[in-house]
Structure formats: C-alpha cells, structure tokens
Amino acid sequence: MNEIYARLQEIFRTVLQDDALTITPETSGKDFEGWDSLTHVTLMVHAERAFGIQFTNSEIAGWQNAGELAQLIEERLRQKA
Numbered sequence: 243m244n245e246i247y248a249r250l251q252e253i254f255r256t257v258l259q260d261d262a263l264t265i266t267p268e269t270s271g272k273d274f275e276g277w278d279s280l281t282h283v284t285l286m287v288h289a290e291r292a293f294g295i296q297f298t299n300s301e302i303a304g305w306q307n308a309g310e311l312a313q314l315i316e317e318r319l320r321q322k323a
Contacts, residue, residue, distance in 0.1 A: 246293075246312045253288045254308075257281065267309025289315060295322060 247265065255263045258274060258281070271277035286302045289295075289311070295318040305311045 243312060243316060246315050247308070249292055250289065250308060250312060250315075253285060253292055257284050257288055265308045267307060267312065269308040270306055285311075293319060295319065 247267075251263065251265050254265050254269075255261055271282060274281075283302065286297055290297060293315055295315065297314070297318070301314055305314060
C-alpha cells in the first residue's frame with residue numbers, strides 16, 4: 243500500500259502543481275482551494291494510466307479521500323493479477 247500512496251502523491255503533485263504536497267489517507271478535495279470536478283476526473287485519469295487500470299463511472303465519482311482511492315486501486319490491481 244505504501245507504493246500506491248507514493249505513486250498517488252506524485253499524481254496529486256502533478257495535477258495540483260505542488261511539488262511539496264504530501265497526502266495522507268484523509269486527504270480530500272476539501273483540503274485544496276479550487277478543487278472541482280475537472281480536478282477530480284483528471285486525478286482519476288492519471289491514476290488509471292499510472293496503475294494500468296480502469297475505474298467505473300461510479301468509482302470515479304464515489305471516493306471521498308486518498309485512503310479510499312488507494313483501496314480502490316489496490317482492489318483493481320488484485321483483480322488484474
């Protein structure tokens with residue numbers, strides 16, 4: 243799971259253009275000024291590409307924080323294996 247968080251942190255840093263950003267399992271859109279639906283979808287697209295997985299529309303809309311996103315990615319990776 244630590245590898246997933248490390249990769250997610252790089253994705254968040256890229257999308258949010260903040261090289262000093264550190265995420266925790268509780269990190270959510272509420273923690274960032276200007277977070278909108280486009281930012282949310284952009285993070286998901288980057289995550290899909292980085293991990294070689296695909297999410298359903300409900301999964302894209304459903305996660306509330308980085309911890310839930312990491313769990314979702316872990317589940318997808320297990321299904322893929």
